[in-house]
Amino acid sequence: SLERVSATTQEEIMGALGGLPSEVRHCALLAADTLKAACEDCSSRSKTAAEPACPGGRSGQDVEAARPHAAGTGREEEERRQIEARMSRVRRKVVVLSGKGGVGKSTVAVNLAASLVMSGKRVGLLDADIHGPSVTTMLGLENSPVGGTPEELNPVDSNGLKVMSLAFFLRSPDDAVIWRGPMKMAAIKQFIKDVAWGDLDFLIVDLPPGTGDEPLSVVQLMGKVDGAIVVTTPQKVAAVEVRKSVTFCRQLGVPVLGVVENMSGFACPQCGKITSILKGAAGKDIARDMCVPFLGSIPIDPQVADASDSGLAFVRSSASSRTAEAMRKITGLIAAIDDSQAATSPQGPADPDEREKKR
Numbered sequence: 001s002l003e004r005v006s007a008t009t010q011e012e013i014m015g016a017l018g019g020l021p022s023e024v025r026h027c028a029l030l031a032a033d034t035l036k037a038a039c040e041d042c043s044s045r046s047k048t049a050a051e052p053a054c055p056g057g058r059s060g061q062d063v064e065a066a067r068p069h070a071a072g073t074g075r076e077e078e079e080r081r082q083i084e085a086r087m088s089r090v091r092r093k094v095v096v097l098s099g100k101g102g103v104g105k106s107t108v109a110v111n112l113a114a115s116l117v118m119s120g121k122r123v124g125l126l127d128a129d130i131h132g133p134s135v136t137t138m139l140g141l142e143n144s145p146v147g148g149t150p151e152e153l154n155p156v157d158s159n160g161l162k163v164m165s166l167a168f169f170l171r172s173p174d175d176a177v178i179w180r181g182p183m184k185m186a187a188i189k190q191f192i193k194d195v196a197w198g199d200l201d202f203l204i205v206d207l208p209p210g211t212g213d214e215p216l217s218v219v220q221l222m223g224k225v226d227g228a229i230v231v232t233t234p235q236k237v238a239a240v241e242v243r244k245s246v247t248f249c250r251q252l253g254v255p256v257l258g259v260v261e262n263m264s265g266f267a268c269p270q271c272g273k274i275t276s277i278l279k280g281a282a283g284k285d286i287a288r289d290m291c292v293p294f295l296g297s298i299p300i301d302p303q304v305a306d307a308s309d310s311g312l313a314f315v316r317s318s319a320s321s322r323t324a325e326a327m328r329k330i331t332g333l334i335a336a337i338d339d340s341q342a343a344t345s346p347q348g349p350a351d352p353d354e355r356e357k358k359r
Helices: 002-007 010-017 022-050 060-066 074-087 105-118 181-194 213-222 236-252 282-289 302-309 322-344 352-358
Strands: 090-097 123-127 156-158 161-165 200-206 227-232 256-267 294-300
Touching: 002 022, 010 022, 022 181, 074 090, 074 181, 074 213, 090 105, 090 213, 090 236, 105 123, 105 161, 105 200, 105 227, 105 256, 105 302, 105 322, 181 213, 213 236, 227 236, 227 282, 236 256, 236 282, 256 282, 256 322, 282 294, 294 322
Parallel strands: 090 200, 090 227, 123 161, 123 200, 227 256, 256 294
Antiparallel strands: 156 161
């Protein structure tokens, strides 16, 4: 029965499977969490369908969503403490988002993270795009195994950058992730709760497009998010949707560090001249109209696609190009925000060596 399946614990499932090699136990645990979330989703939808509409046209589910949450169960409280313990070791949590797909958000996230590592920062990169994870391909990590224990997953290392993505757990790159909201939330929670990120200066989170389940869950689960980078392309059709990302951040209390305009002109690989292709200046327009910083423009460069397809961070493989220079400039602005906040905090940097550097 659905009730019996819902009540089945991870320990019971692992015991019934028995003898699993340690390197695949975390996959079984993720499947167990997904099963529980699917049952809860099914029960919730069945209950909602049986309830009459509430006065004012609001369903029982709507009222419950608007009602303050009651105290969590013992398990939920323990998970919350585990998440807080993980995130307390991360100095800055930055999300990269866009209200529209196809604007190069993952490209910005990967190269921002790699550039921060090159500048001497300790950085983690979480690919929170459940249905279209691409970070592993862009960093050449498709077949990399995830180590650790069932209770603590080790992120995969890429030249000093710590990476985690659902793509590591798929049997094939062609596998489609056909999950409802609760199942996606279970996976995101495990990545935040169980991944041994260690001590980080930055955790960069590559969010899926839009302002739905995944972005909302990441922001709520991580606690205090230090900032958001909003990515757009120059044309008006992108700006209309991307503006919603700024509104999303404001409603959730996430500071907008700034707007990045990607694909801003074509950089000739021979002479470096920039030629406009996508008409408009959406990045600057959004920044001006919504009173947020404009971080800069990144031109279209064929070498970016070549580097991504080859599994290389562009800022490493083509460091001398104008496009890489534009990316490093944006990284410098983000790092400067971090340094200025650390310098003006009451206690200053926690590490004595860092305090000496500030002097």
